Amino acid sequence: MSKNQENFKRGCTEILVLYLLTKEDLYGYQITQLFKEKSNGRFTMLEGTLYLILYKLVEAGYLSTYSKTVGIKRTRKYYHLEPSGQEYLNRILNEYDEITKGIAMILDREVQNYEQD
Numbered sequence: 001m002s003k004n005q006e007n008f009k010r011g012c013t014e015i016l017v018l019y020l021l022t023k024e025d026l027y028g029y030q031i032t033q034l035f036k037e038k039s040n041g042r043f044t045m046l047e048g049t050l051y052l053i054l055y056k057l058v059e060a061g062y063l064s065t066y067s068k069t070v071g072i073k074r075t076r077k078y079y080h081l082e083p084s085g086q087e088y089l090n091r092i093l094n095e096y097d098e099i100t101k102g103i104a105m106i107l108d109r110e111v112q113n114y115e116q117d
Contacts, residue, residue, distance in 0.1 A: 012096075013045065013049075013050075013053055014053055014057070015089065015091070015092055015093065015096060016035065016043075016054055017031060017050070017054070017057070018057070018062070018081065018085060018088070018089040018092075020034055020035075020087065021063065021079060021080070021081040021085070022081055022086065022089070023081060024082075025066075025078045025080045026078065026079055027076040027077055027078050027079070028047055028050055028051060028054065028077070028079075029047065029049060031045070031054075031079075032044070032045045032046075032050055034048055054079055057079075057085065059077075059084065060088075061085075062081070062082055062083050062084055062085030062088050063079050063080060063081060063082060063085055064079075064080045064082055065077050065078065065079055065080070066078050066080065
């Protein structure tokens with residue numbers, strides 16, 4: 001994967017994590033698997049990278065956590081989207097929409113100018 005792809009993905013990761021948590025509470029490994037599954041393998045996430053993002057979102061108050069026992073001795077840490085996290089997601093989705101619209105406008109102009117030459 002190119003450095004450009006990595007940088008672009010890194011910028012989208014926070015939005016995608018928050019969006020997945022609008023559907024249901026999830027644990028870390030589950031989030032990494034959903035990234036892979038929903039993108040048909042185009043978007044993979046290392047757990048270490050994910051946990052840094054989750055920690056940042058918890059510290060900001062956008063997510064909360066709780067533990068749930070699974071099986072005999074296994075405990076999973078689930079992440080829950082708080083109302084402030086939903087507001088933050090809405091805000092960054094609006095910013096994302098504006099950026100992508102601007103990019104599309106620039107690319108369309110470039111394509112039109114190129115085709116005219």
